[in-house]
Amino acid sequence: MVCLLQRALNGFLVAFQLALQRSLIVEQRSMTSAVIKVAKVGGAILDNPQALAAFLQAIAVSQVPVVLVHGGGTTVDQQLQQAGFISEKVNGQRVTAVEHMPIITGALAGTTNKKIVAAAHGAGLKAVGLSLADGPMCALKRVAALGCVGEPMANAEKLPGVELLQLLLSSGFFPIVSSIGLDQDQTLCNVNADYAAAAIAMALNAELLLFSDVPAILDGHNNPINEISLAEARLLLSQPFIQGGMQVKLKAAILAAERSRRSTAIAGWADAQTVVAVLQGECLGTHIRV
Ligand SMILES: Nc1ncnc2c1ncn2[C@@H]1O[C@H](COP(=O)(O)OP(=O)(O)O)[C@@H](O)[C@H]1O
Numbered sequence: 387m388v389c390l391l392q393r394a395l396n397g398f399l400v401a402f403q404l405a406l407q408r409s410l411i412v413e414q415r416s417m418t419s420a421v422i423k424v425a426k427v428g429g430a431i432l433d434n435p436q437a438l439a440a441f442l443q444a445i446a447v448s449q450v451p452v453v454l455v456h457g458g459g460t461t462v463d464q465q466l467q468q469a470g471f472i473s474e475k476v477n478g479q480r481v482t483a484v485e486h487m488p489i490i491t492g493a494l495a496g497t498t499n500k501k502i503v504a505a506a507h508g509a510g511l512k513a514v515g516l517s518l519a520d521g522p523m524c525a526l527k528r529v530a531a532l533g534c535v536g537e538p539m540a541n542a543e544k545l546p547g548v549e550l551l552q553l554l555l556s557s558g559f560f561p562i563v564s565s566i567g568l569d570q571d572q573t574l575c576n577v578n579a580d581y582a583a584a585a586i587a588m589a590l591n592a593e594l595l596l597f598s599d600v601p602a603i604l605d606g607h608n609n610p611i612n613e614i615s616l617a618e619a620r621l622l623l624s625q626p627f628i629q630g631g632m633q634v635k636l637k638a639a640i641l642a643a644e645r646s647r648r649s650t651a652i653a654g655w656a657d658a659q660t661v662v663a664v665l666q667g668e669c670l671g672t673h674i675r676v
Pocket residue numbers: 427428429430457459580597598599600602603604605627628629630631632633635
């Protein structure tokens with residue numbers, strides 16, 4: 387009798403394990419076939435460890451394949467200042483002297499990247515820290531007027547770093563990418579993180595979601611702008627209330643929407659529920675429709 391019961395129990399356990407395995411495989415398959423999202427988070431989130439943890443938790447629960455590109459402008463400001471350097475921005479991009487590059491590389495590809503990797507492990511994600519230079523992920527042309535600054539160039543062929551990202555995603559890893567890249571002479575360059583995210587989104591044919599310290603693009607009366615067409619977004623660029631970092635962000639969003647023919651979003655990172663909703667395709671923040 388005991389023996390029969392034991393056998394029935396074993397049979398049940400085997401069937402249960404098989405069902406579990408099958409559902410995990412189905413879930414993994416649907417994760418890898420879903421549209422990839424390239425999420426970019428501004429560096430200001432690092433000043434708020436609780437918000438960073440909640441943001442990463444939101445990515446973990448969203449069940450969406452995500453590549454995270456991060457900024458770190460505030461950390462760069464602090465570290466350049468500590469070293470006695472004066473730094474300025476032109477139209478939202480940092481003028482980067484060659485002697486600033488070791489500090490900027492350390493701040494973005496080192497301190498910032500590894501702090502986010504550590505926090506992502508805390509959220510249960512299999513985080514891997516990379517930079518644009520790994521592979522590499524995109525080709526850059528120097529913007530001579532800004533010093534050691536690179537801007538992504540459109541690339542017909544898939545670069546090895548893009549394949550690396552696809553490999554990592556298909557194995558369940560969570561790539562976290564800083565915006566330090568290489569120009570055509572293989573020299574390190576500082577790249578604005580919004581442009582870096584747009585370039586990766588285009589290369590992966592992914593959807594671009596730019597998370598910032600503001601909930602949306604605000605109009606001249608400080609009201610959030612919700613859904614706009616690509617044509618309306620282009621017109622917005624010349625409006626006087628689009629200033630500094632938002633100029634670059636809007637340009638990056640337009641570029642990605644134009645090239646990938648996918649809607650892009652500019653939303654806030656401060657509320658984790660908003661982050662989950664945006665990752666799952668809800669129209670919160672500013673959406674540029676294609
Ligand atoms: N029209 C606008 N709507 C919203 N934010 C704007 C606007 N114009 C300028 N900004 C500024 O842009 C900032 C976001 O850009 P940035 O500082 O580069 O953020 P991030 O680090 O998230 O990329 C906001 O904090 C705000 O101060």
